[in-house]
Amino acid sequence: MSQHRHPGTPGRAGAVPALPDLPEATVARLPEYLRALHNLAETGHETVSSEGLANAAGVNSAKLRKDLSHLGSYGTRGVGYDVALLIDQIESVLGLTQCRSVALVGVGNLGHALAGYDGFASRGFRIAALFDASPSRVGEEINGLVVRHVDELPRVATEESISIGVIATPASAAQAVADQLVAVGVTSILNFAPCVLSVPEGVDVRKVDLAIELQILSFHEHRKASLTALPATGGSALTALPGGLAATDNQEAIGT
Amino acid sequence: MSQHRHPGTPGRAGAVPALPDLPEATVARLPEYLRALHNLAETGHETVSSEGLANAAGVNSAKLRKDLSHLGSYGTRGVGYDVALLIDQIESVLGLTQCRSVALVGVGNLGHALAGYDGFASRGFRIAALFDASPSRVGEEINGLVVRHVDELPRVATEESISIGVIATPASAAQAVADQLVAVGVTSILNFAPCVLSVPEGVDVRKVDLAIELQILSFHEHRKASLTALPATGGSALTALPGGLAATDNQEAIGT
DNA sequence: CGCGATTTGTGCACCCCTTCACAAGCGCCT
DNA sequence: AGGCGCTTGTGAAGGGGTGCACAAATCGCG
Numbered sequence: 349m350s351q352h353r354h355p356g357t358p359g360r361a362g363a364v365p366a367l368p369d370l371p372e373a374t375v376a377r378l379p380e381y382l383r384a385l386h387n388l389a390e391t392g393h394e395t396v397s398s399e400g401l402a403n404a405a406g407v408n409s410a411k412l413r414k415d416l417s418h419l420g421s422y423g424t425r426g427v428g429y430d431v432a433l434l435i436d437q438i439e440s441v442l443g444l445t446q447c448r449s450v451a452l453v454g455v456g457n458l459g460h461a462l463a464g465y466d467g468f469a470s471r472g473f474r475i476a477a478l479f480d481a482s483p484s485r486v487g488e489e490i491n492g493l494v495v496r497h498v499d500e501l502p503r504v505a506t507e508e509s510i511s512i513g514v515i516a517t518p519a520s521a522a523q524a525v526a527d528q529l530v531a532v533g534v535t536s537i538l539n540f541a542p543c544v545l546s547v548p549e550g551v552d553v554r555k556v557d558l559a560i561e562l563q564i565l566s567f568h569e570h571r572k573a574s575l576t577a578l579p580a581t582g583g584s585a586l587t588a589l590p591g592g593l594a595a596t597d598n599q600e601a602i603g604t
Numbered sequence: 605m606s607q608h609r610h611p612g613t614p615g616r617a618g619a620v621p622a623l624p625d626l627p628e629a630t631v632a633r634l635p636e637y638l639r640a641l642h643n644l645a646e647t648g649h650e651t652v653s654s655e656g657l658a659n660a661a662g663v664n665s666a667k668l669r670k671d672l673s674h675l676g677s678y679g680t681r682g683v684g685y686d687v688a689l690l691i692d693q694i695e696s697v698l699g700l701t702q703c704r705s706v707a708l709v710g711v712g713n714l715g716h717a718l719a720g721y722d723g724f725a726s727r728g729f730r731i732a733a734l735f736d737a738s739p740s741r742v743g744e745e746i747n748g749l750v751v752r753h754v755d756e757l758p759r760v761a762t763e764e765s766i767s768i769g770v771i772a773t774p775a776s777a778a779q780a781v782a783d784q785l786v787a788v789g790v791t792s793i794l795n796f797a798p799c800v801l802s803v804p805e806g807v808d809v810r811k812v813d814l815a816i817e818l819q820i821l822s823f824h825e826h827r828k829a830s831l832t833a834l835p836a837t838g839g840s841a842l843t844a845l846p847g848g849l850a851a852t853d854n855q856e857a858i859g860t
Numbered sequence: 861c862g863c864g865a866t867t868t869g870t871g872c873a874c875c876c877c878t879t880c881a882c883a884a885g886c887g888c889c890t
Numbered sequence: 891a892g893g894c895g896c897t898t899g900t901g902a903a904g905g906g907g908t909g910c911a912c913a914a915a916t917c918g919c920g
Binding site: 653654655666669670672673677679680681682683684685 | 865866867
C-alpha cells in the first residue's frame with residue numbers, strides 16, 4: 349500500500365513545454381518564493397540576488413539556487429534574478445496562470461473564516477461555492493456567496509468547474525464529503541478535519557491540522573524546559589532574554 | 605547564517621528521565637498516532653497492532669514501529685501495543701501532561717475562528733487570552749474570553765503563564781507581535797501570517813499558510829492536467845472515475 | 861512442555877534532500 | 891580590451907528518512 353508510483357513521464361509525451369518533475373520539497377517552497385517576490389516587486393525591486401531572495405523567504409541561499417535551477421536558468425550571473433520574470437516562471441510552473449475555483453464544504457467555525465479569508469483571492473484562487481449539510485446554515489450568505497446544501501455539489505461542480513475541494517467539516521463527516529468530491533471529479537483536496545481520508549489513486553490530499561501544530565510546538569517546549577533544569581528561578585519561564593531581542597534571523601526549520 | 609546548532613545535550617546533564625532526542629519527522633507524526641489511539645480507545649480497543657494503528661494514522665506500519673521504538677519498547681511481540689499505555693507515553697513525550705496555555709493575537713477573520721475552535725481544548729490546550737490591536741475589537745467577548753489590547757500582553761502573560769503564542773494578524777503586524785511575544789518569554793510561536801518571522805535562537809516558529817497549501821495542490825493539479833493530454837474530452841476534468849470510488853487508501857504523502 | 865502463529869524491534873540498503881565549495885559566466889570600471 | 895568582482899549554477903559529500911526483510915520475543919494450544 350501507499351505505492352508512490354508516479355508514472356515518471358514515460359518519455360513519449362512531449363506536448364507540454366517542460367514539466368521538469370520537480371522535487372516535492374522544492375514545490376513546497378516555490379509558493380514562499382513567490383510571495384517574497386511579490387513583496388519585492390511592490391517595493392520597486394527589479395532584480396534580486398539569491399541571497400536577498402533567500403533571506404526574504406527564510407531559507408538558505410544555496411537551497412534557493414538549487415530550487416530555481418530545477419525550473420531552468422532564469423538568473424544572470426553577476427546580477428541576480430529578474431523579479432518579474434521569475435514571478436511569471438513560478439506562477440506558470442505552479443499552474444497559477446489560470447484562476448482556480450475552490451469549493452469549500454463545511455461552513456462552521458473554521459469554514460466561515462476560510463470563506464472570508466481574502467488571502468485566497470489575492471493569490472489566484474476563487475472560492476466558487478460554499479456547502480454545508482446543516483439546514484440551519486444553508487441559505488446563509490457569506491462574503492457574497494450563498495451556502496448551498498451539500499447535495500447540490502454535483503450540479504454546482506459541473507457549472508463552476510471546481511478544481512480544488514476544501515473540507516472544513518467535523519471529522520465524522522469528512523470521509524463522506526471526500527467521497528462526494530471525488531465522485532464529481534475533484535482530484536485535489538485540502539483537508540482541515542482531524543482524520544485520515546481514503547481516496548483513490550491519483551487524488552492528492554493535503555492535511556492541515558491546527559491541533560497537531562500546537563502539539564509539535566508543545567514537544568519542543570517540553571524539551572527546552574527539561575534542558576533548562578539548571579537555573580535558580582524555579583517559577584515561570586520568564587527569564588526575559590538579556591540581550592536585545594530579535595537578534596538573529598534563524599527560522600528553526602522544524603518539519604514542514 | 606541559519607546555523608542550527610542545537611547544543612546536543614553535552615553529556616553531563618542527566619537529570620531528566622529520558623529525552624530520547626526524537627527525529628523531527630517522528631515528532632511530527634506522534635500527534636497523528638495520538639489522535640488515532642484516542643479513537644481506538646473510545647471504540648473499546650485495548651490493544652492494537654502496528655498494522656492497525658498505522659492504517660488508522662495513514663502511514664506505513666514499518667514507519668510506525670520505528671517511530672514508536674524511538675521512545676522505548678512499549679509493545680508486546682505477538683500481541684501489539686497497549687492503547688492506554690501508549691497514549692500515556694506519547695502524551696508524556698509531547699509534554700501534554702500539563703495543560704498548556706495559549707495566547708492568540710489577532711482576532712480578525714481567522715483568529716475569530718481559532719478562538720472558537722474546540723479542537724484545541726479537547727487536546728489539552730487552553731486559550732488563555734485573546735489580543736488585538738484594533739480598538740474596535742478590544743472588549744469583544746468570544747467564547748467566554750474578552751479581547752484585550754495587545755499592549756496588555758506583558759501583564760497578562762505573567763498572570764497566565766503563557767507557553768505558546770499564536771499569531772493570526774495581517775502580515776504587516778506579525779513581526780512586531782512576534783517581538784512582543786518573545787519579549788515576554790514565549791519560546792514557541794504558531795504563525796498564520798503569510799510572512800517570515802525573525803526570532804532569536806531558541807525560539808521555535810511553525811508556520812501555517814493556507815494559501816501555500818492551495819498553491820501546492822495547484823501544482824499537482826497542473827501536472828496531472830498536462831499528463832492527461834490524450835483523452836478526447838477537451839472540456840472539463842469531469843471524467844467521473846469509472847471504478848467504484850474510495851477504492852484504495854493511499855494518502856499521497858506530499859510534503860509535511 | 862514444546863511448537864507454531866503472530867507481531868515487535870531493527871539492521872541495512874536506498875533515496876531524497878541539504879549544504880558546501882567552486883568553476884563558469886556576466887557586467888563594470890579602468 | 892582587459893581584468894576584476896560579483897553571482898549563478900552545479901558536482902559532490904554528508905545526513906536523515908523510508909521501507910524491506912528478518913531475527914527475537916510472546917502467546918496460545920495441543
